[in-house]
Structures are given as structure tokens and as C-alpha cells.
Amino acid sequence: xxxxxxxxxxxxxxxxxxxxxxxxxxxxxxxxxxxxxxxxxxxxxxxxxxxxxxxxxxxxxxxxxxxxxxxxxxxxxxxxxxxxxxxxxxxxxxxxxxxxxxxxxxxxxxxxxxxxxxxxxxxxxxxxxxxxxxxxxxxxxxxxxxxxxxxxxxxxxxxxxxxxxxxxxxxxxxxxxxxxxxxxxxxxxxxxxxxxxxxxxxxxxxxxxxxxxxxxxxxxxxxxxxxxxxxxxxxxxxxxxxxxxxxxxxxxxxxxxxxxx
Amino acid sequence: xxxxxxxxxxxxxxxxxxxxxxxxxxxxxxxxxxxxxxxxxxxxxxxxxxxxxxxxxxxxxxxxxxxxxxxxxxxxxxxxxxxxxxxxxxxxxxxxxxxxxxxxxxxxxxxxxxx
Numbered sequence: 001x002x003x004x005x006x007x008x009x010x011x012x013x014x015x016x017x018x019x020x021x022x023x024x025x026x027x028x029x030x031x032x033x034x035x036x037x038x039x040x041x042x043x044x045x046x047x048x049x050x051x052x053x054x055x056x057x058x059x060x061x062x063x064x065x066x067x068x069x070x071x072x073x074x075x076x077x078x079x080x081x082x083x084x085x086x087x088x089x090x091x092x093x094x095x096x097x098x099x100x101x102x103x104x105x106x107x108x109x110x111x112x113x114x115x116x117x118x119x120x121x122x123x124x125x126x127x128x129x130x131x132x133x134x135x136x137x138x139x140x141x142x143x144x145x146x147x148x149x150x151x152x153x154x155x156x157x158x159x160x161x162x163x164x165x166x167x168x169x170x171x172x173x174x175x176x177x178x179x180x181x182x183x184x185x186x187x188x189x190x191x192x193x194x195x196x197x198x199x200x201x202x203x204x205x206x207x208x209x210x211x212x213x214x215x216x217x218x219x220x221x222x223x224x225x226x227x228x229x230x231x232x233x234x235x236x237x238x239x240x241x242x243x244x245x246x247x248x249x250x251x252x253x254x255x256x257x258x259x260x261x
Numbered sequence: 262x263x264x265x266x267x268x269x270x271x272x273x274x275x276x277x278x279x280x281x282x283x284x285x286x287x288x289x290x291x292x293x294x295x296x297x298x299x300x301x302x303x304x305x306x307x308x309x310x311x312x313x314x315x316x317x318x319x320x321x322x323x324x325x326x327x328x329x330x331x332x333x334x335x336x337x338x339x340x341x342x343x344x345x346x347x348x349x350x351x352x353x354x355x356x357x358x359x360x361x362x363x364x365x366x367x368x369x370x371x372x373x374x375x376x
Contacts, residue, residue, distance in 0.1 A: 012336035015349065019356045026359050033366055042366055045359045052352045060337045066322065067329035068337070225320040228298040 007072040009064065016057040023049035058217075062234070066226045076233050083237045087244050090207070094248050097203065098255060101196040105260055112191065116260065121193050122185040123261040129180050130257045133173055137246045140169035144215070144239050151222065154229045163219045166242070170212035177205050197256060204248055211245045214238040 004010065026046030033042050065071035071079070105116040113119030124130060143166040150159035181198075188198040218235045221227060227235055265276035329340055339345045 012338070014336070014338055015353065016338070019352050022356045022360050026363050029363050029367060033370065036370065042359075042363060045355065045362070049352070049355050049359060052348070052355070056338060056348060056352065063329055063337050063340065067325045069326075069330075224318070225322050230298070 007074045009070040009072070009075045011064070014057070014060065016053050016060070019049060020053040020057070023047075023053055062221070062226070065234075066221075071231070071233070076231075079233055079237070083240060087240060090244065094200070094203070094251075097196070097200040098251065101200060101256060101260070104192045104196060112193075116193075118191055118193050121190065124180065124184065124257065126253070126257040126261055129176055130253055133176055134249065134253050136169050136173045136176070137249050140166050140173070141243060141246050143169065144242050148235065148239055151227050151232050151235060152229050156222075159222055159227075160219065163215065163222060167212055167215050167219060170208060170215065170242075174205065174208055174212070177201070177208075200252060200256060204245070204252055207245050207248070211238070211242045214241055 023046050026042055026049060028046075030040070030043030030046045034040050108114055108116045108118060117123050143162045147159050147162035147166060150156075150162055186194050186197070188194045215238050218227075218238045221234060263276050263278045264273045266272075267274040329337075331340075333340075338349060
């Protein structure tokens with residue numbers, strides 16, 4: 001190991017930023033080629049490359065932190081800032097879709113019948129499956145907090161149980177939402193109501209899947225003894241992300257499902 | 262006027278005489294060694310030896326720490342040897358091949374369509 005007179009982490013040269021960038025290029029070009037030439041080769045290649053990049057990059061971060069000890073307090077502080085900034089950028093991402101929803105729903109045009117929900121749209125009952133989804137995500141917020149406290153107190157078995165429960169609740173939400181999508185009386189093509197509904201809830205669902213995956217990786221790491229009672233930032237980052245996903249759902253529920261029905 | 266050192270603002274602040282007469286002392290320094298890491302609390306009941314799932318596999322982190330801290334000059338993404346190399350080469354092949362294929366596809370896409 002090189003001897004350095006500071007606590008920061010000078011990373012080894014890594015190929016993953018390059019492979020990730022090329023993956024993004026292939027994804028975007030692949031999308032265009034799919035639209036115009038009906039070929040999905042480029043798109044699939046881009047997706048595979050992105051998945052390989054993510055797996056190896058994050059695997060390397062775990063190696064650097066857990067196995068090589070590079071995640072000193074100043075380094076961890078930087079990681080915390082990074083995660084907070086990333087989540088903030090995601091907040092702004094969703095803000096845009098909420099803006100679009102409120103733009104269309106606060107002043108419904110004559111083409112919609114001058115009312116919201118627009119004429120002809122049968123909305124989903126907010127007190128049926130959407131309310132259950134709200135309960136499921138709120139419960140998962142409780143279980144992830146339980147998992148955090150279990151890790152901090154060195155309760156290995158409880159941490160594994162509560163983290164597993166959190167992930168299962170996340171899967172349950174995704175399953176319920178998929179059923180709702182299948183059974184919905186309107187589609188994404190049904191005017192601005194359909195567009196705002198499915199784009200906002202669709203991106204939220206994608207983030208639930210991402211969050212569940214992050215938590216699943218944390219579960220794997222917890223089983224493999226990576227987390228200690230005093231140092232488990234990977235889990236904390238996953239928990240922050242999960243709480244963010246939960247809060248976005250609450251806003252979605254209040255705005256689109258409840259007020260918008 | 263009596264003063265005390267406020268741990269919150271890291272400045273001197275006014276205080277009552279009673280507080281000023283009880284010295285706060287120096288802030289305890291950062292411990293020279295990291296506190297002992299706790300991976301799991303000790304098994305509480307003998308009957309819990311039956312729960313194989315949670316305790317599946319012993320703690321391999323110290324072994325992995327030894328492997329990854331070997332001074333062999335290998336970068337982190339190749340430190341494990343053969344499996345790392347295989348995955349890296351596959352990824353790089355897809356990267357280079359994919360980039361070239363993408364440029365060709367974009368070149369073709371740029372050609373005007375003959376009606």
C-alpha cells in the first residue's frame with residue numbers, strides 16, 4: 001500500500017467510467033435505432049454494458065472500503081455528501097413531473113371538458129389499492145429503521161429479518177402497482193391525464209425497484225458480515241434512498257390519486 | 262461576568278457562576294485506535310444453533326481483507342486474478358466492439374433514404 005500523509009482516498013485507475021460512458025452512448029443511440037430501424041441490438045448491448053459497469057464499479061467500491069479500509073471518516077463524509085446531492089437531484093427530477101401534473105390539472109383546457117379529472121376518464125379509487133400501497137411503503141419505512149437500529153446494536157439476526165421484510169414489502173408494492181397498471185381503465189395514451197399519471201407513477205415504480213435492489217445488496221452484505229455497528233454507510237445510503245422513494249409516493253398519492261380524482 | 266466554553270458553538274458564552282466554577286476539562290481526543298468492531302452479538306441461546314440460514318458461512322471478511330491488501334501492484338478491479346480479468350476483458354470487448362458498431366450504425370442512419 002502506498003504511504004500517504006492524508007486520510008483521503010486516491011483511487012486506482014479504473015476502466016469503469018469509460019465503459020459506463022460507452023454504455024450510455026449505446027443506450028441512447030440504440031433507442032434512436034430502435035425507433036427508426038426496429039433493431040434492438042444496440043439497445044441490448046448498451047443495457048448489458050451498463051449493468052456490467054454498475055456491478056464491477058460498485059463491487060470495487062466495496063472492496064476498497066470493506067476490504068482495504070480506505071473509507072476513513074473524511075472519505076465517508078464525502079460519500080454522504082455525494083448521496084445527499086444525488087437524492088437532491090432526484091427530487092428535482094420528480095419536481096418536473098409534479099409541475100407538469102399541476103400545470104395541466106389546475107387549469108384544465110376546454111379539450112378536456114374544462115374539468116379535472118378530464119371527461120371520460122375513470123379514475124382509480126384512492127381508498128382501495130393505492131391506500132394499501134401507501135400502508136405498505138410506510139410499513140417498509142418502519143422496518144428499514146428497525147434494520148438500522150439492529151445493525152447499530154449488533155443484532156445480526158434481527159437486522160437480517162427486518163431488512164428482508166423491508167425488501168419483501170418493496171416487492172409487494174411493485175406487484176400491487178403492476179396489477180393496478182394492468183387493470184387500469186385508462187392508458188398512457190389517454191390524454192394528458194394518462195401521460196402525467198403513468199410517467200410520474202412509472203418513474204416512481206422504477207425508483208422502488210432500484211431502491212429494493214440497493215436494499216437487497218445491503219442484505220447480502222449484512223449476511224456476509226460487511227457492516228459493523230459503527231460503520232455501515234452503504235446501508236444508510238440505501239435507507240435514505242428508500243425514505244426518499246416513500247416520500248415521493250406520499251406526494252404522488254396526495255396529488256394524483258387523491259386530489260386528482 | 263462568568264464564562265463557560267460552549268461545546269455546541271465552540272465559543273465562550275456567558276454563564277451562571279455555578280457553571281463557571283465547574284471546569285469542563287479538555288474534550289476527549291479522538292481515540293488512537295478504532296473502537297473494536299462488533300460484527301454480531303454473541304449467541305444468546307444454545308437452541309439458536311439450529312438457525313442455519315442467518316449464520317450461514319462464517320465471517321470471511323478478515324480473509325478477504327488479507328487478500329485485497331496484498332502488495333502486488335494490481336489495481337482493485339483485477340485484484341482477485343482470473344475471475345476479475347475475465348469479466349474485465351469481456352466488458353472491454355463489448356465496450357470497444359459496441360462503440361465501433363454504434364459509429365457504423367449512426368453512419369448508416371445518416372445516409373439519406375432513397376424513395
